[in-house]
Amino acid sequence: PTLTPMSGNPIQHIILDRDGVINADSDQFIKNPDEWQPIEGSLEAIARLKQAGFLVGIASNQSGIARELFDFATLNAMHAKLQQYLAKLGAHVDMIAFCPHKSEDRCDCRKPLPGLYQQLAQRWNIELDGIPVIGDSLRDLEAARAVNACPILLLTGKGQKTREQVPESWHVPVYDNLSQAVDHLLEDASC
Template sequence: MKIAILDRDGTLNPSGESFIASPDEWTPLPGALEAVARLNHAGWHVVVATNQPGLGRGLFDVMALNAIHAKLHRKLAAVGGRIDAVFYCPHAPDDLCACRKPAPGLMEQIRDRYGVEGDEVLVAGNCVEHLRAGAAIGARLHRVGASQAAEATLVASGDALLPSPWPEGTQFHASLADFADHVAAQSAVAAPGLNIAV
């Protein structure tokens, strides 16, 4: 089974300084839902793993979160896409749980639910915590929202390059759409039964 684990905020929808607390506040990033549909059509099951500390802080409840995700599912269905499941951490940062990314708890739950090995999983998002959680299970990592060149510029300081905050082996894509195009192209050229090194 081919599993792609996406972050939510900043990957499927814009991330801001305030929490998304109702369906009315949730809007997709341009091209993001179509990108999920392209992943599905290339044979990938898409799952979301998201930290939702607003729950732990009492800023919204599970019913509101479910309504937000119901809107996401409806919007996806309208463009021929599907997210199999949304896994979320409901804890505030000071709860010291095992599921708040960069801890690997959510990734482990997804891996175990679908019966796959870590290196069979693609983890994509624009958040370093999301990719670090993916790295902890040995997933293949994809940063969306920046190119390799842009990342090099971001970590440059004077004449020296600072260590990148992104885990080793992370691939860079300008957007979720570019990531989906990359994965779909790799899937199209892979022979049946072979593991795809995307």
């Protein structure tokens, strides 16, 4: 069943990666709220999604926890900073799913496995077919393809390098940043 908000439009869903999509990324990890800095225009893009009736989820690998670079409380503080910034724009993120594991932990939630996306889908009680998933790394796109979602690549974060790794046969839309991708989605409503 399709949910319909008060506006009368069906609720749409979108899944975003965090580091390199919403905020600046670092090869040394984003380890505390001071290092968490939004990419120009990304918060306003999320606000536009919310104004258009989207439910916004984040799916983020956060192996810095398993590597003991930061703890759950610090991760929560980073996400609180994100929500505070968005609140000033009249917006919020509806759900954040994260994987605290390293690749050698063999979990099912670390992208490129689709566990984080499946957690969001289960919480929202939806199928992921055609849901836009926006990321900057190949593993974001691989996880999206694994659940028949619609992968979208941004050139922020690791996106420039990732662009060279994506097979042309995948036909992945590429945008300079989250703002540009959201402009397209709100104009066209298709991946």
